[in-house]
Amino acid sequence: MSDVERREFTCVRCPMGCSLTVSLDDGVVTDVTGNGCPRGHAYGEHEATHPERVVTSLVRVAGDFRPVSVKTVSPVPKECVADVLAAVAATTVEPPVSIGDVLVPDVCGTGVDVVATRASA
Secondary structure, eight states: OOOEEEEEEEOOSSTTOOEEEEEEETTEEEEEESOSSHHHHHHHHHHHHSOEEOOEEEEEETTEEEEEEEEESSOEEGGGHHHHHHHHHTOEEOSOOOTTOEEETTGGGSSOOEEESSOOO
């Protein structure tokens, strides 16, 4: 007989912020409760089995004391966030930078690009 593991999350898919309880049996989701909509159910399943995050940070611009803000264009696996932040911190770009410019392509082999969210001169 296997042990059922329960994990609790606050859903972020809509403004309701439902308190979810996800039950897993040997790593497989068997039940999601507490969700007020179908999006909460899907979020609970995904967060319990494959959590991901959009990463935001700053990148240095050569010759400018003001860094530009950046973000990943899509979520990266949660276990890669520290490596993604380290890669971004090690990056310096040449001006000018425009919003949407890819500053770190395929960051850490995730297949996700890091793009500028602010322009520089």
